[in-house]
Amino acid sequence: MSEFIPPYGALPYIQTHFVVAGNGRIFEDRLIARTRKKTKGVIRKEVVDLSWEGGQIADRLNHDSNLKSLLTTVLLEEGDIRIDPTENGIRIYGDWKPEYKIEMSKQAIEAYDVIAGHVKSYLSELGK
Numbered sequence: 565m566s567e568f569i570p571p572y573g574a575l576p577y578i579q580t581h582f583v584v585a586g587n588g589r590i591f592e593d594r595l596i597a598r599t600r601k602k603t604k605g606v607i608r609k610e611v612v613d614l615s616w617e618g619g620q621i622a623d624r625l626n627h628d629s630n631l632k633s634l635l636t637t638v639l640l641e642e643g644d645i646r647i648d649p650t651e652n653g654i655r656i657y658g659d660w661k662p663e664y665k666i667e668m669s670k671q672a673i674e675a676y677d678v679i680a681g682h683v684k685s686y687l688s689e690l691g692k
Contacts, residue, residue: 577661578662578663580668582679584683585653588648588651591649595621595647596619598617599639599644600617601644610636611635612636614635621682621686625682634671634675641672644659645679656680658672
């Protein structure tokens with residue numbers, strides 16, 4: 565009898581998740597969303613435009629001009645941001661990062677906080 569042992573260990577990548585409490589599966593089609601960014605430049609890359617696509621929460625996030633200006637500085641370091649409802653909460657997360665780049669800027673934390681605030685207020689409106 566042989567046992568399969570993979571030839572590699574855990575990969576040195578980390579993905580940070582921010583979670584808003586609540587049952588997101590009930591409103592899954594309304595709460596799922598992700599950013600789409602348009603960049604320019606190769607060496608000095610910059611985000612020139614971005615939008616949210618997905619359910620109704622995406623419309624709300626697209627109308628927040630302060631969040632949009634904040635995300636233009638954040639998306640290069642965080643990658644696309646996604647909102648993913650689960651049974652125990654609504655996850656908000658960016659791309660996988662190598663362990664040595666796990667730092668998160670103040671602007672990124674603020675952006676995640678603003679997104680979480682929109683999700684919370686949207687959930688409270690749906691609960692009424």
